[in-house]
Amino acid sequence: MGDRAMSEAHYRFPPAAAFPLNRCLYALKSDDAFRARFLADAKAAMAEYGLDPEAQAALLAADRDSLVARGAHPYLVFMADLRVRMARGTGTFEYF
Amino acid sequence: MLVGAFACAHTPQLIARPETEDRELVLRVHAAFARVRRRLAMLQPDAIAIVAGDHVEAFFLDAVPALAVYAGAEAAGTFGPYNYRFPIHEPLARAVVEQGIERGFDLLYTQHARLDYAFFVPLHFTMPEPAVPILPLHVNVYLPPQPTPRRCHAWGGALGEILAARPERVVLMASGGMSHYPGTDRYGSPDYDWDRRVLDTLRDGRGEQLAAVTGEELDKAGNVELRTWITVLGAVGSAKAEIYCYEPSWHHGNAVVEWAIGR
Numbered sequence: 001m002g003d004r005a006m007s008e009a010h011y012r013f014p015p016a017a018a019f020p021l022n023r024c025l026y027a028l029k030s031d032d033a034f035r036a037r038f039l040a041d042a043k044a045a046m047a048e049y050g051l052d053p054e055a056q057a058a059l060l061a062a063d064r065d066s067l068v069a070r071g072a073h074p075y076l077v078f079m080a081d082l083r084v085r086m087a088r089g090t091g092t093f094e095y096f
Numbered sequence: 097m098l099v100g101a102f103a104c105a106h107t108p109q110l111i112a113r114p115e116t117e118d119r120e121l122v123l124r125v126h127a128a129f130a131r132v133r134r135r136l137a138m139l140q141p142d143a144i145a146i147v148a149g150d151h152v153e154a155f156f157l158d159a160v161p162a163l164a165v166y167a168g169a170e171a172a173g174t175f176g177p178y179n180y181r182f183p184i185h186e187p188l189a190r191a192v193v194e195q196g197i198e199r200g201f202d203l204l205y206t207q208h209a210r211l212d213y214a215f216f217v218p219l220h221f222t223m224p225e226p227a228v229p230i231l232p233l234h235v236n237v238y239l240p241p242q243p244t245p246r247r248c249h250a251w252g253g254a255l256g257e258i259l260a261a262r263p264e265r266v267v268l269m270a271s272g273g274m275s276h277y278p279g280t281d282r283y284g285s286p287d288y289d290w291d292r293r294v295l296d297t298l299r300d301g302r303g304e305q306l307a308a309v310t311g312e313e314l315d316k317a318g319n320v321e322l323r324t325w326i327t328v329l330g331a332v333g334s335a336k337a338e339i340y341c342y343e344p345s346w347h348h349g350n351a352v353v354e355w356a357i358g359r
Contacts, residue, residue: 009315010280013240019157026156065281074279075152075238 011074018071024049024059025072028080035087098259100139101332101355102132103270103325106148106217107348112176121343121350128341128352129221135354137224142264143185144223144230145192145255146215147324148271149237154209161204162243163251165193166232168207175213182211182219185229188264192231195258201251214321218271235327237272237320242311248323249307252330259331270328272321274342274349282318283347290317291342291349298337298353303329325353332357 014022024046027034038045046056058066062084067077109117110125136144153173155161167189172181193205215232233255236242243251259266274294275286297305306326314320332355340352 009240009312010277010282010318011238011240011315011320014157022157026152030153064279073152073238076279078279079151 014073015071020049020051021055021059021067021070021072022076024051025067025076025080029076029083035083038084039087097262097265098256098268098331098357099141099265100135100267101269101328101335101357102135102222102267103273103328103351103353104129104132104218104222105273105348105350105352106214106271107276107345107350108175108213108217109345109348110350111178111213111217111220116346118345121345125341125343125350125352126221129218131340132222132352132354133224136222136267139267140265141228141267143188143228144219144267144269145188145233145259146218146230146269146271147233147235147252147327148214148218149321149324150209150234151212151214152238153212154206155234155236155239157239159204160236160239161234162236162247163201164204164206164209164234165189165196166207166209166211166234167193167205171209171211171215171230171232173211173213173216175216178216178220180211180216180220182215182227182232183229185231185264188229188231188259188262188266191262192233192255192258196251196254199254199258201254214271218269222269231266233327235323237323240311242320242323244311245309245314245323245326246307248327249304249330252327254330255327256331256333268328268331270324272324273319274322274351275318276321276348277318286344286347286349287317287319288344288349290319291344291351294319294322295337295339295342295351295353298329298355299339301334301336303332303337304334328355 274291
């Protein structure tokens with residue numbers, strides 16, 4: 001466990017600046033149509049929610065630490081990643 | 097009247113059963129759920145009021161209610177391959193909203209929101225035959241700032257009084273817990289010792305002490321979802337808990353509990 005995890009809450013108030021990112025993660029988790037668009041053209045899908053280039057890069061790399069540092073909710077990061085993996089056929093419930 | 101009170105884990109792996117799980121452990125939790133199901137058959141409730149923390153599914157950042165009541169005709173959702181749908185006990189839902197607000201709890205109510213697996217997993221395993229209507233009650237556990245444990249306990253106290261005055265036989269069920277840290281870098285190391293101390297407290301009928309726990313402590317212990325239990329504790333007072341199981345998996349403290357009320 002790093003210093004960050006020791007010193008800060010696991011679940012933190014989502015900063016307003018991270019709303020586009022959290023909205024995109026929520027849609028990947030819960031909106032089948034959006035997830036399909038993301039799988040077909042991730043950049044175009046992320047542009048729908050106005051993600052900045054850094055957030056886009058972090059999401060494309062599925063870089064949890066970077067996403068959380070940008071204000072993404074850890075549970076949304078987790079579930080968005082799971083749903084995308086499941087849709088690609090490379091993930092199962094075991095990622096819970 | 098309130099005829100029973102339980103708390104059940106809603107760990108998704110208990111249904112999905114991936115290869116990462118200890119099969120025997122999963123089956124022991126299933127056996128505890130089966131005990132709850134038999135108890136529910138004996139108690140013959142007219143409704144199950146289930147207190148759960150939505151996993152940022154029905155309630156996203158559009159609007160974040162601290163406490164909410166599902167007051168539609170039915171509630172539905174999906175989980176993996178499962179599509180589920182439960183009728184809601186509408187007179188009970190309406191009474192809880194109206195009387196809750198009358199008592200000073202500024203509740204959100206919804207007639208449309210989706211149910212997520214926090215509600216579904218315990219009901220999947222424990223719903224008796226024939227099935228009874230439910231009353232889903234949401235407590236915000238994942239989007240800070242969450243309601244304080246003290247507020248959850250007070251809401252549970254009011255809820256218990258509202259249900260006690262109703263003609264229907266109602267079972268109260270908390271969903272969630274115990275220690276786990278979904279999405280974080282601590283997913284593989286839950287705080288089992290903290291869980292066991294809580295269970296000792298509940299076994300002794302001293303659950304009221306949990307009203308004094310801080311939100312910070314719940315977060316640290318991987319027990320943000322324990323707010324649902326603390327809500328139920330407000331309704332059961334000093335009733336002692338019987339621990340049906342406590343099964344710590346590699347990522348989750350799985351507990352199933354009944355409080356001895358009316359016995």
